[in-house]
Amino acid sequence: MGVLPRTTPPTFLQELAAALGNTGASRLKPGPRATHTATGLDGTPWQITYLTRHSRQPVWGLKGPGHEHGVAVGTAEAARLITAPAPEPQPVPADPHPRAPRTHLGFPVPEFVRAEWDSERAQWWRLGIATAVGTLPDNRPR
Structure with missing residues (x-):
C-alpha cells in the first residue's frame, strides 16, 4: 500500500x-x-x-x-x-404506521409488525423479544 x-x-x-x-x-x-x-x-x-x-x-x-x-x-x-450548488436535502417521507414504535426493547420493529401493531401476531413478536432480552413480566402465582 x-x-x-x-x-x-x-x-x-x-x-x-x-x-x-x-x-x-x-x-x-x-x-x-x-x-x-x-x-x-x-x-x-x-x-x-x-x-x-x-x-x-x-x-x-x-x-x-x-x-x-x-x-x-x-x-x-x-x-x-x-x-456547483449544494444538493437539496431529501424530504423525510411520512411514517406509514405512526401509532407503532420503531424500536421495542432496543430492537428495530419490522414493518410487517408495525403494520399490525395491535394484532396477536405483533403481541407474540413482542413476547419473543422480551424473552430474548430477559424482561418477561413476573406472572407467578402468589
Whole structure:
C-alpha cells in the first residue's frame, strides 16, 4: 500500500487555485501541508487533500456536501464540484404506521409488525423479544 504525500507540490496548488479562480466565486485557502480548504459558491466549506499524481496530473481527495466520505477527482472536476450548488436535502417521507414504535426493547420493529401493531401476531413478536432480552413480566402465582 502506498504512502500518502505529506505536502502538495506548488505547481499543482497553483493549478487548483487558477481553476477555482476562473469561476470567480470560490476561494482556496492553502493549508500547511497536503490538506487545504475552499469555499464554494454558496459558502459551503470543502476539504481538498492532495493524494497523488496520475499521468502527470494531480489527484485530489474532495470532501463536502454530497461527498461526505470523500471522492478522488482531478483538478477540473474538483473545481466543478466546488462551484456547483449544494444538493437539496431529501424530504423525510411520512411514517406509514405512526401509532407503532420503531424500536421495542432496543430492537428495530419490522414493518410487517408495525403494520399490525395491535394484532396477536405483533403481541407474540413482542413476547419473543422480551424473552430474548430477559424482561418477561413476573406472572407467578402468589
